[in-house]
Amino acid sequence: MKSEVFSLPDAELEYFPNFVNKEKANLLFQKLVNEIRWQQQNIKLFGKEIPQPRLTAFYAEKGISYTYSGLQLNPTDFSAELWELKQKTEMLSGFSFNTCLANLYRDGSDSMGWHADDEKVLGKNPVIASISFGGIRRFQLKHKTNKDLKESIDLNHGSLLIMKGRMQHFWKHQLPKTKKEVLPRINLTFRKIN
Template identity: 60%
Template sequence: MKIEVFDLKNAQLRYVPDFFNSEEANFYFERLQQEIPWKQDKIKLFGKEHFQPRLSSFFAEQDVNYAYSGLELKPKDFSEEILQIKKSVEKFSRLTFNSCLANLYRDGQDSMGWHSDNEKELGENPVIASVSYGAERIFHLKNKIDKNLKEKISLAHGSLLLMEGATQHNWKHQLPKTKKNIGPRLNLTFRKIY
């Protein structure tokens, strides 16, 4: 298993492009697209409501709630497949997670804007474990203070990206739109919510 470590200022990133082999990745990609109850939520940005440019669904242990951008997420129980993926991520990272935000980017026009996962319920230095299936997309990072510090990572089918340490305090990240004619990408982000 190949592990890439990104040496960024005040951030710790580990990327495993082949965390799941192609057969496993294909299985989870197809199964999760079909089984997850996808919906398009509205979020508040600068006082106005907008539909998110992607579909999503939230899974967590009982009594776990999560909110961002004026959106309160009510959790569904983990599916068998999401639990299997979570256990694999936990074994590798040696951490435990109690929630999973699933996002479906239907094509290159679906996106995620600049943000940090730094909500207070995630604790001091949250670890975000991001698993990707489907079309490869470019993930952007930029330092909050030094705008010249930037990084791009191409997130492959079946890959795992771990954002650790003080990454969420010091960096923002996004998944921008692309004009390329690409298929859907499914992303699972695992978090520990307190």
């Protein structure tokens, strides 16, 4: 499968624009948007509780939970579709995953702010595999110390982005708001929690 490798200092980033073919991606998008039990939870930002600017759901193998931004996520068992995508991602990447955080960005006002996936439970150099379905959104990266180092990628419908190596130590990433008219987008982020 063809991939694009981004040469970034202190990071490894590989992008597969056609990880899932368009026909299957269309079917999966409809199934996931309708069958996932989406929730909008509150997060603390600058001391205030506000609704997350997206909908989420958390899937994991038995006995695993995940906390980020003060949220304790209690998992649901993997559906057949998510399990199949997890296995396909593992075969391609050579890494194993035991959780999936699903995000639904309903329109351009839904977003994810600057952050790094660097929680201790993810291990020293976590591998994050991110599958996108639906509307194309721009994914932005910036180096934590060198302000001149920036990158952005338009994430296609059916694409897979793998972040690995020391990336989470040195880079932050976000999915910013946009005033452009964009279709809803589902992002499935696979991780391994230790």
